[in-house]
Amino acid sequence: MKVKVKFWSYYRDHTGCEKTTAEINEGATISNLVAMLHEQFPKLAGTEKCTLKAVGVEYQDDDYVLNDGDEVSLFPPVQGG
Amino acid sequence: MKRELTLTHEPIAESAPQMSKDMGAVVTFHGVVRGTEEGKEITAIDYEANEEMAQHQFDLIFNAIEERWPVGSIRLVHRLGVVPAKEAALRMEIMAPHRTEAFEACQFLINEMKTKVPIWKRPQ
Numbered sequence: 405m406k407v408k409v410k411f412w413s414y415y416r417d418h419t420g421c422e423k424t425t426a427e428i429n430e431g432a433t434i435s436n437l438v439a440m441l442h443e444q445f446p447k448l449a450g451t452e453k454c455t456l457k458a459v460g461v462e463y464q465d466d467d468y469v470l471n472d473g474d475e476v477s478l479f480p481p482v483q484g485g
Numbered sequence: 486m487k488r489e490l491t492l493t494h495e496p497i498a499e500s501a502p503q504m505s506k507d508m509g510a511v512v513t514f515h516g517v518v519r520g521t522e523e524g525k526e527i528t529a530i531d532y533e534a535n536e537e538m539a540q541h542q543f544d545l546i547f548n549a550i551e552e553r554w555p556v557g558s559i560r561l562v563h564r565l566g567v568v569p570a571k572e573a574a575l576r577m578e579i580m581a582p583h584r585t586e587a588f589e590a591c592q593f594l595i596n597e598m599k600t601k602v603p604i605w606k607r608p609q
Contacts, residue, residue, distance in 0.1 A: 412535055413605035458603070461541035477535060477603070484532075484539075484563060484604030485516040485575045485595060 405430060405472035409441065412479035415455075418447035428470060434459075435466035437476065454481055486551045487558035490543050492536055494566040497573045508557045508580045510587040514595065516575035518568050522608040529569045535603040536565075546597045550579075554586040559594070563604065 410423045424444075428437055434457050442449045457464055458477040470476070502511045518530050543561065550556055560578040568574045577594060581587035598604075 410535075412603065413533060414607075456603075458535075458538060461538040463601075477538065479535070479603060480605065482600065482603050483606045484534075484598050484602050 405470075407437065407470050407472070407474045407476055409437070410475065410477045412477060415448065415451070415478055415480060418451070419445040432470050433466060434464055434468045434470065434476065437470060438466070438478070441478070448478075451480065455479070456481065486547070486556055488544075488547055489558070489560040490540065490547075491562045492534060492539060492565055493562060494564070497562050497564060497576045502578060502580065504580065505557060507582055509582050510584040511578060511580045512584070512587040512591045513576070513578045514591055515573045516595075517573050518570045520570040525608075527570060527608040529567050529609045530574065531567045531607040531609055532563070532565045532574060533605050533607070534563075534565050538603050539563075542602045543598070546594060546601065549597070550590050550593060553593070554581060554590045556581045556586065556590050559590075561594070565604075567609065 405428060407426050407428060408423060409426055411419050416422055426437055426440060456479050459468065459474050520526060547559055550559065557580040562576045564574045577591065579587050579591045581590065
C-alpha cells in the first residue's frame, strides 16, 4: 500500500522535497515508515527523538498502524507565537 | 463560547473588545518579534504553518479551555509569512466573568499552542 508523506519546516531542507510517496507493507507502523525514510533521506537521521508525527490533522504515536492513502506529516518541534 | 481564529499573512489590526453583560475581564496578549534571536540580531521572523492541522489543533485547545473555565470568548490571530521585528506575530484576547479565569485560560492557550500547534519560525 501507499502513503503520502509531507515534510515541514527545515525537514524540507534535509530531504530536498516537500513531499513523497512511500510504498509500505500491510500493518506497517509510523515507526516502520520513519525508518524507511531515514534510509531514503539520510540527513533526517538524528531527528528521531524530536520528530513529531501526524496523520491527517491528528498527532499519532510511533506504533500507529498506517492505512492505504494516509497522509503523514513529519516535522520538528513547533514554535508558534 | 464564541470563537474567532485567524491565520493571516497581513499585519494584525487592533480592535476594541465588545463586552457582554456577564463578562468582567478581558485579557489581551501580543507576542512581538524581538530584534534578537539567541544573541544575534535579526530583522524578521518567517512563520510557516501546516494550516489545516493548526486550525484543528487550535480547536482542540479551545475545547479544553471551554471545559475548564467559564470563558465567554476567545479571539486569536497568528500571522504567517515574514513578520518584521517589533511587529506582533500573535494577538489573543480572552473574555471571562473574572480576571483569574481569563489570565489562567490565556496562559494555558499560549503554553498549549507552543507545544501542539504546527507553526514554525525561521529568523531572518
